[in-house]
Structure formats: structure tokens, C-alpha cells
Amino acid sequence: QVQLVESGGGLVQAGDSLRLSCAASERTFRNYAMGWFRQAPGKEREFVAAISWRGGTTSYADSVKGRFTISRDNAKNTVYLQMNSLKSEDTAVYYCARGRGGVPGNSRYEYDYWGQGTQVTVSS
Numbered sequence: 737q738v739q740l741v742e743s744g745g746g747l748v749q750a751g752d753s754l755r756l757s758c759a760a761s762e763r764t765f766r767n768y769a770m771g772w773f774r775q776a777p778g779k780e781r782e783f784v785a786a787i788s789w790r791g792g793t794t795s796y797a798d799s800v801k802g803r804f805t806i807s808r809d810n811a812k813n814t815v816y817l818q819m820n821s822l823k824s825e826d827t828a829v830y831y832c833a834r835g836r837g838g839v840p841g842n843s844r845y846e847y848d849y850w851g852q853g854t855q856v857t858v859s860s
Contacts, residue, residue: 738762738849740832745854748822752858756817758832758851766790766810769835771847772817774828774856781831785817786840795840800826822858829853 744756758770771786785806786795794806805818815832833847841847 738834740834740849740851742830742832742851742854745830745856747857747859750823750858750860752822753818753820754822754856755819756830756832756854756856758815758817760813760815760834762813762834765813765834767838769838769840769846770806770808770815771833771835771840771842772806772815772830773833773844773847774826774830775853776828779828781844783842783844784830786835786842787815788840789835789838793840795842797842819856822856824858824860827856827858829855 739761741759769788772784773781774784775781787806791808803821808815831853832851834849836848
């Protein structure tokens with residue numbers, strides 16, 4: 737079973753930055769696209785960002801484009817989400833997920849393994 741563990745969440749003020757990490761225990765991590773999703777109370781889980789298996793292609797939700805950056809270090813089996821200029825509407829539980837292939841899709845149905853999530857709270 738593939739295991740993904742997110743970390744780096746916390747409480748920050750609007751305008752601050754935060755970097756999330758997702759560590760994978762799977763040796764074949766480097767062969768798959770990775771994505772970040774988030775879920776706020778009362779809402780469905782939504783796409784945030786994704787990165788191709790090699791890291792050369794990225795995709796972002798319009799709401800975070802220009803503020804968030806996804807990256808990966810396959811040697812460390814880790815994917816990151818750098819979040820800048822945080823807003824209160826970014827408050828949610830953030831999840832990392834492994835894609836079913838190497839393409840960075842924006843649908844949760846294109847991912848087959850999920851981490852437990854890490855809470856990000858942005859206050860004003």
C-alpha cells in the first residue's frame with residue numbers, strides 16, 4: 737500500500753507564506769504525477785495543483801495561480817506546495833495524492849492514493 741504523509745500546515749496570517757510537504761514511502765513514487773487538493777468545511781474536495789512524474793509540467797487552479805508553486809524531489813520521495821500571499825479563503829485541510837499515471841490531472845478521480853491531510857488556517 738502506498739503511504740503519503742503531509743506536514744507543514746499551521747495557523748498563519750493573511751499575506752503570510754507556508755510550505756507543505758508530502759512524503760511517500762513508495763519506491764516507485766517518481767513514476768507518477770502528484771497532486772494537491774484541499775477541502776474546506778461544508779465543501780467538496782477541490783483541486784489545487786499538480787505536477788508531472790518528472791516535474792517538468794505543472795497545473796494550478798485559477799484561485800491559486802501566481803501564489804502557489806508545486807515542486808517535487810524524487811530523490812527524497814517528496815512533493816512540496818509553496819503557498820505565498822495566503823488568503824482567508826485558502827483555509828482548508830490540504831491533501832496530497834498520487835496520480836494514476838504520469839500526467840498532472842485536475843480531477844480527484846485521476847488519483848488513487850491519498851494522504852491524511854494537514855490543516856492550514858489563515859486568519860486576518
